[in-house]
Amino acid sequence: MTQQRSLMKVLSGEAVWPPPVWFMRQAGRYLPEYRAVRADAGSFLDLCYTPKFAVEVTLQPIRRFGFDASILFSDILVVPHALGRDVRFEVGEGPRLDPISEADLSSLNVGRIASHLAPVFETVSTLRARLPAETTLLGFCGAPWTVATYMIAGRGTDDQGPAKHWAYAKPEALDRLMDILVEASVDYLCRQLDAGADAVQLFDTWAGSLDVRAFERFVVGPTQRIVAGVRARKPGAKIIGFPRGAGSRLPDFVRKTGVDAVSLDWSLDPVWAAGAVPVPTQGNLDPIRLLGSNEGIDAGVDAIMNAFRGKPHIFNLGHGITPEAPISAVERVLARVRAG
Amino acid sequence: MTQQRSLMKVLSGEAVWPPPVWFMRQAGRYLPEYRAVRADAGSFLDLCYTPKFAVEVTLQPIRRFGFDASILFSDILVVPHALGRDVRFEVGEGPRLDPISEADLSSLNVGRIASHLAPVFETVSTLRARLPAETTLLGFCGAPWTVATYMIAGRGTDDQGPAKHWAYAKPEALDRLMDILVEASVDYLCRQLDAGADAVQLFDTWAGSLDVRAFERFVVGPTQRIVAGVRARKPGAKIIGFPRGAGSRLPDFVRKTGVDAVSLDWSLDPVWAAGAVPVPTQGNLDPIRLLGSNEGIDAGVDAIMNAFRGKPHIFNLGHGITPEAPISAVERVLARVRAG
Numbered sequence: 001m002t003q004q005r006s007l008m009k010v011l012s013g014e015a016v017w018p019p020p021v022w023f024m025r026q027a028g029r030y031l032p033e034y035r036a037v038r039a040d041a042g043s044f045l046d047l048c049y050t051p052k053f054a055v056e057v058t059l060q061p062i063r064r065f066g067f068d069a070s071i072l073f074s075d076i077l078v079v080p081h082a083l084g085r086d087v088r089f090e091v092g093e094g095p096r097l098d099p100i101s102e103a104d105l106s107s108l109n110v111g112r113i114a115s116h117l118a119p120v121f122e123t124v125s126t127l128r129a130r131l132p133a134e135t136t137l138l139g140f141c142g143a144p145w146t147v148a149t150y151m152i153a154g155r156g157t158d159d160q161g162p163a164k165h166w167a168y169a170k171p172e173a174l175d176r177l178m179d180i181l182v183e184a185s186v187d188y189l190c191r192q193l194d195a196g197a198d199a200v201q202l203f204d205t206w207a208g209s210l211d212v213r214a215f216e217r218f219v220v221g222p223t224q225r226i227v228a229g230v231r232a233r234k235p236g237a238k239i240i241g242f243p244r245g246a247g248s249r250l251p252d253f254v255r256k257t258g259v260d261a262v263s264l265d266w267s268l269d270p271v272w273a274a275g276a277v278p279v280p281t282q283g284n285l286d287p288i289r290l291l292g293s294n295e296g297i298d299a300g301v302d303a304i305m306n307a308f309r310g311k312p313h314i315f316n317l318g319h320g321i322t323p324e325a326p327i328s329a330v331e332r333v334l335a336r337v338r339a340g
Numbered sequence: 341m342t343q344q345r346s347l348m349k350v351l352s353g354e355a356v357w358p359p360p361v362w363f364m365r366q367a368g369r370y371l372p373e374y375r376a377v378r379a380d381a382g383s384f385l386d387l388c389y390t391p392k393f394a395v396e397v398t399l400q401p402i403r404r405f406g407f408d409a410s411i412l413f414s415d416i417l418v419v420p421h422a423l424g425r426d427v428r429f430e431v432g433e434g435p436r437l438d439p440i441s442e443a444d445l446s447s448l449n450v451g452r453i454a455s456h457l458a459p460v461f462e463t464v465s466t467l468r469a470r471l472p473a474e475t476t477l478l479g480f481c482g483a484p485w486t487v488a489t490y491m492i493a494g495r496g497t498d499d500q501g502p503a504k505h506w507a508y509a510k511p512e513a514l515d516r517l518m519d520i521l522v523e524a525s526v527d528y529l530c531r532q533l534d535a536g537a538d539a540v541q542l543f544d545t546w547a548g549s550l551d552v553r554a555f556e557r558f559v560v561g562p563t564q565r566i567v568a569g570v571r572a573r574k575p576g577a578k579i580i581g582f583p584r585g586a587g588s589r590l591p592d593f594v595r596k597t598g599v600d601a602v603s604l605d606w607s608l609d610p611v612w613a614a615g616a617v618p619v620p621t622q623g624n625l626d627p628i629r630l631l632g633s634n635e636g637i638d639a640g641v642d643a644i645m646n647a648f649r650g651k652p653h654i655f656n657l658g659h660g661i662t663p664e665a666p667i668s669a670v671e672r673v674l675a676r677v678r679a680g
Contacts, residue, residue: 158498167628167632168631169633169636208585211625211658212608212611245548245607246587247585247588248587248590249612252609267552269552269588270552273588286551288501288505288508289551292505292508293508296511300508300551303552303553
């Protein structure tokens with residue numbers, strides 16, 4: 001069955017046209033049905049860890065829009081939580097963690113991935129059973145560098161300064177944290193694949209915050225080790241990379257890491273990417289375009305469709321959809337993509 | 341005399357080695373002598389608008405480190421202030437402006453640049469008289485897109501969402517604001533050149549936040565019009581662009597805008613830039629490296645020096661120096677650059 005799912009064909013290098021389409025953060029606050037479940041589910045982590053709720057919000061955008069892929073509803077910070085770190089989501093404030101110190105590294109427990117994240121694997125297997133047969137199910141995790149930025153700062157930051165300080169002042173300590181996160185991520189992704197995910201995506205939201213030497217060490221290296229580790233346990237597994245902000249470094253990232261496909265942030269010129277990136281691509285409509293005029297939406301969609309016509313491509317946003325996005329704008333994009 | 345200044349030689353395409361060096365935000369809080377003047381000067385805008393103070397802080401890093409270029413101490417938001425917008429700097433909070441509406445556009449008064457910013461031009465002429473003859477004096481302004489992000493949001497934002505909303509929902513209104521800022525910037529930069537600036541730099545800190553179509557319209561277009569406008573009044577004027585976050589779009593930006601040189605943010609691979617950018621470059625050490633180990637500093641400097649050896653290059657940071665940077669780290673970088 002997997003071979004017939006359009007998104008999986010693209011990940012294998014086939015140019016499917018019109019391209020399959022899904023949206024990053026498609027289960028989210030722009031949907032009234034999501035907000036209703038969110039209000040009932042308790043904390044944000046309760047929502048992630050309760051299969052009944054997580055399955056429901058994951059399915060909502062599939063029911064409404066018929067996206068070609070469904071992505072597990074979860075958060076990148078469940079991994080540090082599983083490793084033993086305190087993680088809270090405060091309303092309107094974003095995530096809060098106890099900032100990790102070098103001395104804390106030895107307390108991180110990779111062995112807890114299977115047990116702590118068991119509800120996530122249950123969500124994945126339930127989703128696979130309930131999704132339409134033609135819908136690809138994607139699992140995901142945060143890439144080690146991006147997860148580390150939150151673990152070290154204890155919160156989101158403008159410039160990832162605290163983690164960059166580790167990168168430049170005590171890179172060996174950051175290497176140790178990377179190694180732990182690589183091991184945890186491999187286990188977490190393989191268990192998602194075991195539970196029924198068709199492919200997985202690695203989100204490296206803050207890849208662009210490092211200079212090229214540090215990018216090699218803390219973005220390219222750990223990603224390459226995760227790809228190799230997942231493939232060793234799950235031969236043929238398909239892995240999508242997303243080093244946001246990599247800019248001109250993207251082709252090199254793809255070649256060195258061995259990812260099967262790469263997601264393009266909205267800042268990349270799709271014409272450049274179509275020529276320079278040697279694997280299937282996914283992206284890259286600016287989600288803020290959805291808040292704009294119909295003409296602006298159409299122009300944004302057309303620029304991407306024209307750039308990737310005849311290439312293996314998955315239409316998507318270049319970043320997560322925002323809570324303010326009108327449903328009518330999503331419908332407009334989908335109609336235009338599906339018209340080819 | 342200008343022709344003998346090393347930085348001006350580089351802007352003319354000559355490979356000077358070791359490269360001239362200066363640091364973005366080199367007059368700043370990492371210097372105790374700056375903090376002392378800052379405490380005496382009143383508000384931040386008072387510091388910008390009082391030649392006695394602005395001259396002193398501009399000269400401080402030249403005295404201490406002998407940088408090859410001096411950059412006028414000012415702020416990009418003096419232009420909207422001159423146009424008639426309310427601008428405040430609140431301690432620890434960053435800038436605050438009254439967010440502009442479409443209806444407010446007609447009240448912006450480009451004719452006030454000469455009078456309102458007269459103290460800035462006095463600062464420039466005093467600086468030129470007091471700087472060592474071999475030191476290049478740079479003027480600057482914010483590029484229209486980046487200035488607009490503050491005018492529209494009324495403050496700094498994570499994602500430049502309010503201005504992006506204009507870009508995608510009412511681009512004609514943003515075009516009008518761009519036209520006003522282009523005209524104001526041309527006048528402002530030409531008056532800095534008249535007062536004695538050797539060259540000028542355009543700071544487009546948020547260039548990376550737009551997708552490629554909007555980047556063409558609101559970054560490339562206005563920059564091109566400023567370059568043309570300044571050259572029409574000041575033939576031969578040298579203009580450095582700095583579209584931060586342009587990534588792989590940088591070579592195209594350079595060709596279309598006609599800038600004489602371009603500043604490279606820290607995220608760019610210097611080896612890539614040395615091959616892909618068709619004009620002299622400036623950059624791109626990550627300022628956070630200055631907070632790290634000596635080995636990390638040296639490695640960062642060497643990567644840049646090796647990439648640009650034999651090319652017209654100005655050594656600089658890839659973003660402004662941070663208040664936490666140790667003076668010893670600045671000295672270490674300078675010694676290493678000057679050793680070639």
